[in-house]
Amino acid sequence: MSGSAPAPIVAVDVVIFTIDGGRMQTLLVQVPDGPCAGAWAFPGGIVGPEESLEEAARRELRARTGLRGVYLEQLRTFGDPDRDPQARVVSTAYVALIAAKTNGARRGRYADVAWVPVDRLPRLAYDHKAMARAAVERLRAKLAYTNIVYGLLPPTFTLSELQRIYEIILGRPLDRRNIRKKLLASGLLCALERQRRGAHRPAALYRFAHRRPVVVRML
Amino acid sequence: MSGSAPAPIVAVDVVIFTIDGGRMQTLLVQVPDGPCAGAWAFPGGIVGPEESLEEAARRELRARTGLRGVYLEQLRTFGDPDRDPQARVVSTAYVALIAAKTNGARRGRYADVAWVPVDRLPRLAYDHKAMARAAVERLRAKLAYTNIVYGLLPPTFTLSELQRIYEIILGRPLDRRNIRKKLLASGLLCALERQRRGAHRPAALYRFAHRRPVVVRML
DNA sequence: TCAAAAGTGTTGGCATTACACCCATGA
DNA sequence: TCATGGGTGTAATGCCAACACTTTTGA
Numbered sequence: 130m131s132g133s134a135p136a137p138i139v140a141v142d143v144v145i146f147t148i149d150g151g152r153m154q155t156l157l158v159q160v161p162d163g164p165c166a167g168a169w170a171f172p173g174g175i176v177g178p179e180e181s182l183e184e185a186a187r188r189e190l191r192a193r194t195g196l197r198g199v200y201l202e203q204l205r206t207f208g209d210p211d212r213d214p215q216a217r218v219v220s221t222a223y224v225a226l227i228a229a230k231t232n233g234a235r236r237g238r239y240a241d242v243a244w245v246p247v248d249r250l251p252r253l254a255y256d257h258k259a260m261a262r263a264a265v266e267r268l269r270a271k272l273a274y275t276n277i278v279y280g281l282l283p284p285t286f287t288l289s290e291l292q293r294i295y296e297i298i299l300g301r302p303l304d305r306r307n308i309r310k311k312l313l314a315s316g317l318l319c320a321l322e323r324q325r326r327g328a329h330r331p332a333a334l335y336r337f338a339h340r341r342p343v344v345v346r347m348l
Numbered sequence: 349m350s351g352s353a354p355a356p357i358v359a360v361d362v363v364i365f366t367i368d369g370g371r372m373q374t375l376l377v378q379v380p381d382g383p384c385a386g387a388w389a390f391p392g393g394i395v396g397p398e399e400s401l402e403e404a405a406r407r408e409l410r411a412r413t414g415l416r417g418v419y420l421e422q423l424r425t426f427g428d429p430d431r432d433p434q435a436r437v438v439s440t441a442y443v444a445l446i447a448a449k450t451n452g453a454r455r456g457r458y459a460d461v462a463w464v465p466v467d468r469l470p471r472l473a474y475d476h477k478a479m480a481r482a483a484v485e486r487l488r489a490k491l492a493y494t495n496i497v498y499g500l501l502p503p504t505f506t507l508s509e510l511q512r513i514y515e516i517i518l519g520r521p522l523d524r525r526n527i528r529k530k531l532l533a534s535g536l537l538c539a540l541e542r543q544r545r546g547a548h549r550p551a552a553l554y555r556f557a558h559r560r561p562v563v564v565r566m567l
Numbered sequence: 568t569c570a571a572a573a574g575t576g577t578t579g580g581c582a583t584t585a586c587a588c589c590c591a592t593g594a
Numbered sequence: 595t596c597a598t599g600g601g602t603g604t605a606a607t608g609c610c611a612a613c614a615c616t617t618t619t620g621a
Contacts, residue, residue, distance in 0.1 A: 135397075136355035136358070137358045137395070137397075139355070139356045139427070176356070176438070178354075178356075178429070180429065181428045181429060182425060182427035182438070203425065205422050205424070206422065206424075206425040206440045208358070208395065208401035208440070209400045209401075210397070210398050217397065219358050219395070219401070219440075221425045221438075288601090304584075306585095306601085306602070306603080307584070307585085311583095326592080326593090327592090327593090327599085329593070329600075330590065330591040330593095330600045331591075332600055332601090333601090507574095508572075523612075524573085524575095525574085525576080526610075530610095545619085546572080546619090546620090547571075547619080547620060547621080548570080548618075548619055548620070549572055549573050549574085549617070549618035549619050549620095550618075550619070551573060552573085552574090
């Protein structure tokens with residue numbers, strides 16, 4: 130059992146997505162030490178002895194954003210022996226979705242923290258480039274057959290805002306009338322009394338009937 | 349970093365599916381020792397210091413079945429602190445698909461090894477019940493939008509055999525004409541010259557154009 | 568000749584797409 | 595009043611599901 134080779138370190142990394150400024154953004158941190166010091170990476174940390182993987186991911190998420198009760202799902206586990214030059218680290222990646230403006234990126238133990246558009250990612254440490262690809266793919270795919278967009282939206286929103294989020298993530302325009310029909314027919318939305326007043330005609334506000342993941346054909 | 353708590357053990361488990369006797373079957377082993385000794389579980393093992401997770405899963409698969417070059421994909425990682433009563437074990441589960449009759453279940457370090465229909469699973473050790481559920485769900489879902497059935501079929505097969513596999517896994521009958529149209533139109537199959545002669549009218553034999561995972565709408 | 572599986576096309580319904588005009592508001 | 599985004603219905607198309615009879619073989 131306990132041979133001479135050191136036991137692998139078990140860690141989690143969290144790819145946190147938000148939509149802001151018309152773009153998909155992720156939270157990156159600067160690796161504080163080791164051979165990769167200064168490089169950008171997704172925030173992560175070692176899993177505590179009494180903690181589940183998801184708990185560790187939520188802890189890290191909370192440390193970076195101050196948020197709890199956020200949508201979080203396991204992506205996959207990266208465990209190649211040489212993925213971290215410093216030690217054998219097996220890391221389970223999670224994807225988290227948060228609404229724009231709810232976040233104030235917190236440095237904590239990191240030198241710096243930044244929201245970066247996913248189409249402008251810098252060179253990333255470890256195998257985090259592959260992690261980023263996998264996370265974006267997963268998000269795109271799951272938008273089509275689940276209601277997880279709710280994670281990216283504030284409690285109330287207009288149909289146009291919802292449509293815009295789909296368009297940003299999928300990278301293509303959607304027909305307003307068609308998507309409204311589908312969304313309203315899905316039964317997942319509740320119309321509110323209130324309206325959002327902006328520079329132009331006010332828009333009806335909606336909320337999600339439940340903020341829990343459901344598999345439903347959305348697109 | 350290295351506190352007093354022992355580092356978690358990093359392991360893999362493999363859920364091996366095959367279709368035989370008109371049923372989905374999985375390979376189970378009897379846990380050799382520890383508090384769960386005698387209970388059934390999916391075969392698994394500790395990840396070696398120089399091994400990737402997938403390599404460890406392939407090694408285990410080969411040790412149990414003698415097979416290599418098999419379809420294998422990561423399912424997810426199970427890491428609850430109390431999932432194994434004996435030690436903290438973080439285990440990444442894999443799903444493997446093999447063709448019937450290509451396997452001779454090998455005991456190795458286990459007391460016993462058996463192919464068991466997935467709808468007749470005994471009580472399983474650890475959190476392997478959840479693992480089984482997740483594996484079956486994944487397989488069902490992925491059949492619809494990828495060509496991974498090839499993993500369950502021998503090199504050549506008839507369209508009826510292919511249809512039968514879909515029916516067994518999905519648990520519902522499929523229309524012969526409709527599925528033939530889709531399969532032949534998909535361009536994934538090559539018709540062979542040979543025919544399979546059985547008790548009745550001979551059937552045309554086919555093979556897959558490539559035995560690599562491709563995302564294609566199949567159902 | 569009979570039983571059992573292989574093989575083959577057409578049709579109707581449903582879902583998806585494409586598309587254009589009027590409305591309400593703030594500036 | 596004008597610019598901007600909000601709100602709405604219909605028609606054409608393509609996709610999918612339902613459906614029955616003939617063929618070939620071994621027994």
